[in-house]
Amino acid sequence: MTETMLEDTAAVDAEALDAYSRTVTGVADRVAPAVANLRVMRRARGGQLPAGAGSGVVLTPDGFILTSAHVVAGPRRSGGRASFTDGREVRFEVVGADPLSDLAVLRADARDLAAAELGDAEALRVGQLVVAIGNPNGFAGSVTAGVVSALGRSLPARTRGAVRIIDNVIQTDAALNPGNSGGALVDSGGRVVGVNTAVAGVGLGLAVPINLATRRMIGELMTAGRVRRAYLGIAGGPRPLPPGARQHSPLPTGIEVIEVVADTPAERAGLRPEDLIVAVDGEPVAGVADLQRLMVADAIGRAATVTVVRAGRAVQVELTPVELTV
Numbered sequence: 161m162t163e164t165m166l167e168d169t170a171a172v173d174a175e176a177l178d179a180y181s182r183t184v185t186g187v188a189d190r191v192a193p194a195v196a197n198l199r200v201m202r203r204a205r206g207g208q209l210p211a212g213a214g215s216g217v218v219l220t221p222d223g224f225i226l227t228s229a230h231v232v233a234g235p236r237r238s239g240g241r242a243s244f245t246d247g248r249e250v251r252f253e254v255v256g257a258d259p260l261s262d263l264a265v266l267r268a269d270a271r272d273l274a275a276a277e278l279g280d281a282e283a284l285r286v287g288q289l290v291v292a293i294g295n296p297n298g299f300a301g302s303v304t305a306g307v308v309s310a311l312g313r314s315l316p317a318r319t320r321g322a323v324r325i326i327d328n329v330i331q332t333d334a335a336l337n338p339g340n341s342g343g344a345l346v347d348s349g350g351r352v353v354g355v356n357t358a359v360a361g362v363g364l365g366l367a368v369p370i371n372l373a374t375r376r377m378i379g380e381l382m383t384a385g386r387v388r389r390a391y392l393g394i395a396g397g398p399r400p401l402p403p404g405a406r407q408h409s410p411l412p413t414g415i416e417v418i419e420v421v422a423d424t425p426a427e428r429a430g431l432r433p434e435d436l437i438v439a440v441d442g443e444p445v446a447g448v449a450d451l452q453r454l455m456v457a458d459a460i461g462r463a464a465t466v467t468v469v470r471a472g473r474a475v476q477v478e479l480t481p482v483e484l485t486v
Contacts, residue, residue: 180289183348187291188303190350194218194276195343196225196242196268197295198252203236211237215294215343216266217352218275223250223268224382227342228357228368229257232264242268245301256385258377259319261326262357262368264342265381276344279351281330281369284308292334292356292365294343306334314449315358315366327449328369330354336365373453380457390459390481392431393424398447399436405469409438411446414469429479431468438474439467455481 195217202211214231218224225242232240232254239253250270257264284290288308296302310331317326330345336359345354345367354367368374380387399416401409415437420426437445441464445451459481466477 183289184291184303184305187346187348187350188293191276191344191346191352192245192293192301192303193274195293195301196244197300198227198231198240198242198342200232200237200240202234203238213295213298213339214341215339216242217344217355218273221271221273221275223270223273225252225266225268226355226378227264227266228355229259229262229264231342232257232266233259243300256381258381258387260317260324261374261377261387262317263355263374263377263381265378276352277350278370278375279347279349279353281328281353281371284311284330284347284353286311289348290332290334290353291346292332292336292340292343293346294340294356296337296339298339304335306332309333309364313366324452325449326368328371330367330369332365332367333363334365388457388460389484390455391424391484392455392479392481393421393426394431395419396437396448401436401438404472405436405438408467408469408474409444411444413446414438415445415448415451425479425481429477431477432470436469437466438469441465
């Protein structure tokens with residue numbers, strides 16, 4: 161290779177590096193002012209004591225902040241202080257937290273905060289550049305970059321006796337560490353597409369996606385302080401449809417009822433273990449995630465027709481979901 165060719169290759173590499181750097185620094189300049197360093201406090205005799213730390217993303221200039229529910233969860237935790245890259249520090253209170261989506265909304269005592277723009281995780285592609293902004297190990301305004309390494313991951317969330325699957329979790333290799341929880345996962349356009357929630361292993365982090373479903377939950381937390389969900393009272397898992405049942409659903413699997421909880425809509429309606437749920441109100445379901453998506457606030461108290469395959473025959477079961485208490 162000639163000296164000229166080597167120079168040309170070096171120039172191309174330098175330009176590519178510059179483009180990457182410009183993207184990351186541009187995103188950091190735009191979003192970092194809207195990411196808070198949270199210090200959570202708990203009530204104790206004689207005052208308040210430190211109870212944890214994390215990150216948060218400013219939703220509105222008048223003080224609404226989005227974070228992870230586990231950052232502010234725990235006995236007697238009700239608020240704390242949020243600090244920003246411009247040196248400001250303000251008090252915040254917890255407006256509402258939803259452990260089953262690992263999202264929480266706070267309200268800070270401020271009216272002129274820099275707010276982040278929310279994006280849509282449904283538009284993400286594997287290999288796409290993303291930037292994580294947060295406060296790992298208490299280091300405020302830290303920025304790491306990587307790619308979306310996988311989409312459609314599932315993350316179990318639980319509180320008391322309730323267990324739910326967080327759908328379409330984003331997996332990234334942007335470095336995350338303790339303290340990043342609640343921080344922003346941002347696309348190259350500076351839009352927040354996820355809320356960093358967990359470290360899945362060396363070089364792997366997970367983020368709750370910002371999409372239509374989570375936007376609805378965030379809105380409920382802002383206005384009502386909680387997320388309402390419908391509840392049937394079953395434990396189940398996916399099961400391939402046997403040949404005789406395939407005429408009842410266009411999908412290859414259904415939900416096998418493993419357990420029916422006592423004194424719940426499912427028990428009162430006569431659902432049984434080994435029933436295979438294939439549809440709810442005529443909408444096919446292939447797994448627990450499909451059923452969860454239907455169990456929204458509007459379904460509470462409204463009669464539903466559940467189609468199950470029992471002993472090879474399709475059976476219609478009428479039940480009325482109740483509100484899930486957590």
